[in-house]
Amino acid sequence: MKSQKRSSILRTTKKIGDLIMEYFTRAWDRKNEGKPIAWVTVFTPIELLYALDITPVAPEHFAAMCSARGLILDFLEKAEKNGYSQTLCSYSRCGLGYALSGAAGFMPPPDLLLTFRNSCDVYVKWWQSLAMHLKVPLFIGEAPYVLSEEDLNNYVLDFTVNQLEQLIKLAEEKFKVKFNMENLIKRVELSDIASELWLKILNLRRTKPCPLGGRDSASDIFPLVVLQGTEDAVNFYKELLAEVDEKVRKHEGIIENERFRLAFDGIWIWHAFDMIKYFEERGAVFVYEPYSEAWAYRLDKSKPLESIAKKILTMGLNIDIDLRIKNFMDKIKKYNIDGVIIFSNRSCKTWSAPQIVTAEILNKELNVPYLIIEADMADPRQYAKAQIENRIDAFLETLEER
Amino acid sequence: MYLGIDAGASATKVVLIDESERIISYAIVPSGIDFMEASRKALEKALSLHNLDLNDLKYSVATGYGRRLIKADSISTEVLCIARAAYKLYPSVRTIIDVGGQDSKAIKIDKHGKVTNFVMNDKCAAGTGRFLEVMSNIIGVKIDELSALHFKSTSPVKITSTCTVFAESEVVSYLSQGYKIEDIIAGLHNAIADRIYLMASTIGFEKEVLFTGGVAKNKGFVESLSQKIGIKPILPKEPQIICAYGAALTAKSKVSKRKFG
Numbered sequence: 001m002k003s004q005k006r007s008s009i010l011r012t013t014k015k016i017g018d019l020i021m022e023y024f025t026r027a028w029d030r031k032n033e034g035k036p037i038a039w040v041t042v043f044t045p046i047e048l049l050y051a052l053d054i055t056p057v058a059p060e061h062f063a064a065m066c067s068a069r070g071l072i073l074d075f076l077e078k079a080e081k082n083g084y085s086q087t088l089c090s091y092s093r094c095g096l097g098y099a100l101s102g103a104a105g106f107m108p109p110p111d112l113l114l115t116f117r118n119s120c121d122v123y124v125k126w127w128q129s130l131a132m133h134l135k136v137p138l139f140i141g142e143a144p145y146v147l148s149e150e151d152l153n154n155y156v157l158d159f160t161v162n163q164l165e166q167l168i169k170l171a172e173e174k175f176k177v178k179f180n181m182e183n184l185i186k187r188v189e190l191s192d193i194a195s196e197l198w199l200k201i202l203n204l205r206r207t208k209p210c211p212l213g214g215r216d217s218a219s220d221i222f223p224l225v226v227l228q229g230t231e232d233a234v235n236f237y238k239e240l241l242a243e244v245d246e247k248v249r250k251h252e253g254i255i256e257n258e259r260f261r262l263a264f265d266g267i268w269i270w271h272a273f274d275m276i277k278y279f280e281e282r283g284a285v286f287v288y289e290p291y292s293e294a295w296a297y298r299l300d301k302s303k304p305l306e307s308i309a310k311k312i313l314t315m316g317l318n319i320d321i322d323l324r325i326k327n328f329m330d331k332i333k334k335y336n337i338d339g340v341i342i343f344s345n346r347s348c349k350t351w352s353a354p355q356i357v358t359a360e361i362l363n364k365e366l367n368v369p370y371l372i373i374e375a376d377m378a379d380p381r382q383y384a385k386a387q388i389e390n391r392i393d394a395f396l397e398t399l400e401e402r
Numbered sequence: 403m404y405l406g407i408d409a410g411a412s413a414t415k416v417v418l419i420d421e422s423e424r425i426i427s428y429a430i431v432p433s434g435i436d437f438m439e440a441s442r443k444a445l446e447k448a449l450s451l452h453n454l455d456l457n458d459l460k461y462s463v464a465t466g467y468g469r470r471l472i473k474a475d476s477i478s479t480e481v482l483c484i485a486r487a488a489y490k491l492y493p494s495v496r497t498i499i500d501v502g503g504q505d506s507k508a509i510k511i512d513k514h515g516k517v518t519n520f521v522m523n524d525k526c527a528a529g530t531g532r533f534l535e536v537m538s539n540i541i542g543v544k545i546d547e548l549s550a551l552h553f554k555s556t557s558p559v560k561i562t563s564t565c566t567v568f569a570e571s572e573v574v575s576y577l578s579q580g581y582k583i584e585d586i587i588a589g590l591h592n593a594i595a596d597r598i599y600l601m602a603s604t605i606g607f608e609k610e611v612l613f614t615g616g617v618a619k620n621k622g623f624v625e626s627l628s629q630k631i632g633i634k635p636i637l638p639k640e641p642q643i644i645c646a647y648g649a650a651l652t653a654k655s656k657v658s659k660r661k662f663g
Contacts, residue, residue: 356604369519387505387524390467394481398517401482 008254009215010247012240016219019236020065023227024106030055031108036175039095039110039130040226041123043315044141045164045308047191047229047299049114051184052171056114057107059095059130061225065106066094067270067378075101076379089347090378092126099133110136111175114167118143119317120350137174139167146313147320160309181304187229188304195296197237198224202296204244205287206335209253210261211244214276214286216254218268224295259283260399261336265328265358266343266351267291269373271380278389279341282396288335290316290328321354325361332366339399340370345377369402371395403458404657406483406649407441409433409468412503412531413616414440415646416448418459423490423651427452428643437468463653465645467504476656481509481520483648488612489515490651491644492636496608499598499627499635500645501617503531508602519605527566529597531617536566537590540573541583548587552622555588569593588622595626602631611635614644 031037038049040056049056066072072090075097080086082100084093103109113136115127124140131138141163144156168179201220205212212220220240223233247254262279264286269275276286294316299307316324331337342359344352359370371391376382403426408415410433417428429447433440441464449456464474465483480500488495489511498509505524512518523529527536538545559576563569569590576586594617611633617623618641628635638644 363519372521384524386467387522390479390524391522394479394520394522397479397482398520401516 009219010212010240010243010254012236012243013216013219015236015239016222019232020222023232024057027055027057028108036111036171036177037108038112038114039107041115041120041127042225043118043312044114044116045167045312046226047187047308048164048167048184048305050229051187052168052175052177052179054112054171054175054177055108056226057110058226059098059107060091061222062098062107063091063094063378064268064270067380068273070271070380072271072378072380086379089120089122089126090376091347092122094378095126096129096133099130103134110134112136112171113138114141115139116141116143116312118312119315120348137170139170141167141312143313143318145320146318152310152313156313157306157309160313161305164305164309184304185301188299188307189301190230190234191228191297192299192301192307194224194228194233194237195298197234197241198296199293199298201237201241201244202288202293204248207248208261208336209251209255209258210285210287211247211252211254213254213280214264214268214289215273215280217286217289217292218270218273218276221292221295253285255280255283255285257283258285260338260396261285261287263288263290263328263332263335263337263340264343265290265340265355266345267348267377269343269375269383270378272375272383272385272388275373275388275392278392279396282392284339284396284399286341288331288337290324290331293331317350321357324354325358328358329362329366332362332368337368339395340368341395342370342372343377344372344374346374346382347376347378369395369398403454403460404650404653405445405459405462405474406646406651406653407444407462407464407466407469407472407474408480408483408643408646408649409437409441409464409466409472410502410504410616410645411467413642414444414466414468415643416441416444417643417646417650418448418454419647419650419654421654423654425643425647425650427454428640428646430642433468437471438473441468441472461653461657463649463656465649465652475653478649478652480645481507481517483645483652484614485509485511485515485517485648486651487644487648488614491638491647492610492612495610495612495636497602497606497611499602499611499613500615501530501594501598501613501623502615503535503617506530506598506601506615506617508598508605510605510608521601521605523597523601526564528564528569529594529601531615533566533569533594534590534617534620534623536570537573540570541577541586543583543587548591549620549622551584551587552591552620552625554584555582557585558588558592559585561589561593564597588626591620591623591626592630594623595630598627599630607631607633609633613637614641616642618642 078097079093227233297311427448462474507522
């Protein structure tokens with residue numbers, strides 16, 4: 001395990017930093033022009049907001065970015081000083097800390113707080129607390145749990161579409177904007193193209209050697225988080241696909257001497273990209289993550305509101321665990337995966353709770369070994385580097401011995 | 403002659419083996435703050451104990467928390483070293499529970515000695531030797547007196563807190579209420595046994611079960627853990643050097659691989 005091998009990130013991935021900065025600059029420009037800003041949780045109707053000329057920013061994305069850049073502690077500590085417990089989700093602590101610090105950094109202060117009860121058990125109380133601190137209107141959407149395909153063909157879908165219509169009404173009343181169906185169709189189409197491109201890119205990771213690694217996929221999802229329905233997202237994924245395609249044609253892996261192909265289950269540990277590098281330097285490359293895949297949703301422009309409603313309803317954490325496991329098993333086979341790294345996330349109980357049953361089924365049915373890593377996605381104080389590297393060494397050594 | 407060094411968080415162990423994989427000498431010294439110095443001392447001690455010559459050394463492997471900080475021909479992880487040693491010494495063993503100074507782990511191996519699963523507690527002091535060190539300081543007894551006192555206990559107290567810091571105040575409270583020291587000690591042993599039992603249960607206890615690591619020298623704790631899991635474990639004569647022995651076996655295998663490979 002001493003071999004230190006080259007590992008790198010893609011040319012196109014390196015452009016993400018600028019894209020994020022442009023996005024926040026534009027959001028502030030909009031704010032200064034008097035246009036509305038919505039703070040949203042992810043998997044909310046972003047395309048619809050753009051169609052309504054409302055600019056979405058996502059405190060979850062902001063927290064991930066702050067964590068990755070080493071800027072999060074100020075906000076976490078601000079929230080903690082105000083009495084928010086360290087055992088609360090770190091994204092929520094960051095968002096609250098940012099709001100309590102005056103909301104004067106990257107994210108412009110909101111005119112609307114929008115969330116859906118579709119993936120996370122903290123969203124609603126977090127958003128309610130933000131609404132009280134920031135004194136802005138709050139829209140909470142409901143998304144019933146989806147157990148089967150049939151759920152999407154009955155009242156659940158109508159119910160969700162109806163809420164989107166209520167959101168349109170609220171926006172028209174509050175912000176004097178006018179909803180335009182043509183505009184929404186255009187946004188839905190762009191969002192669909194971006195997702196299609198991302199799925200094509202992910203599919204190319206089945207190639208050996210794998211052309212795109214974990215540090216790439218962790219960054220490259222950004223346009224699908226808050227830029228769905230924009231030309232920027234489409235252009236980014238076109239460029240990325242071209243680069244990945246080229247690597248595949250040249251048989252060039254993202255790391256030298258690919259020895260192990262791994263899957264990573266969970267949100268990324270944003271402050272520990274070095275951990276991904278640690279794997280890569282030992283010949284282990286991440287080729288698949290349910291998290292990366294989760295951002296892509298094909299939308300049907302002939303049914304724009306229904307498509308968006310379906311996306312909100314079927315986001316990865318709002319569907320039955322059986323469906324998730326089935327998909328994971330399918331991907332383990334398709335991507336020739338040698339081992340699974342399971343990130344048990346202190347902050348995200350929704351993701352972490354079913355991990356053991358998932359891992360055990362994967363292990364039993366497909367004989368895939370797994371390693372559990374415990375940390376927090378955004379709070380660097382919960383990370384024990386030496387211990388985690390020790391576990392990784394032992395795991396890779398056992399893969400080697402198999 | 404082959405050398406295995408286990409640079410543990412609390413103690414550094416070295417084992418020297420011969421061509422027939424028999425232990426010819428070993429030594430255990432405290433790791434202190436300088437792993438390099440500790441490993442040098444331990445090696446010197448092991449060599450001089452049986453008048454061995456360093457020039458006969460063919461290969462060395464380092465393992466343990468400080469493995470990257472000491473000199474050796476190559477490194478390996480504790481999981482693999484423990485598994486290798488366990489398989490060599492006790493081929494019927496399928497589960498190994500190792501309790502060290504700073505971490506504890508459970509390892510599952512198949513009938514060929516291959517690791518099929520492992521689980522570690524390395525973030526929390528409860529369930530490790532550190533827990534006992536902290537507690538024995540509070541009670542005011544030496545760490546090697548714990549075992550004898552354990553067997554005098556008639557009704558162990560219940561330590562409910564899973565956190566070392568909170569458990570500390572529980573112990574203080576029991577002391578001030580006049581509970582017998584031996585009952586507190588047995589209660590502490592049961593508490594670590596509970597923690598380790600929970601951790602190891604995630605991979606299951608397949609027979610035979612082997613206990614290793616420095617804490618396995620504490621017979622009182624061994625009794626607590628055996629009762630908890632309901633299986634009588636195999637206990638090596640010197641459980642603290644099993645990992646270093648595995649490193650020495652790894653060293654030998656590296657050389658034979660080199661010869662034939």
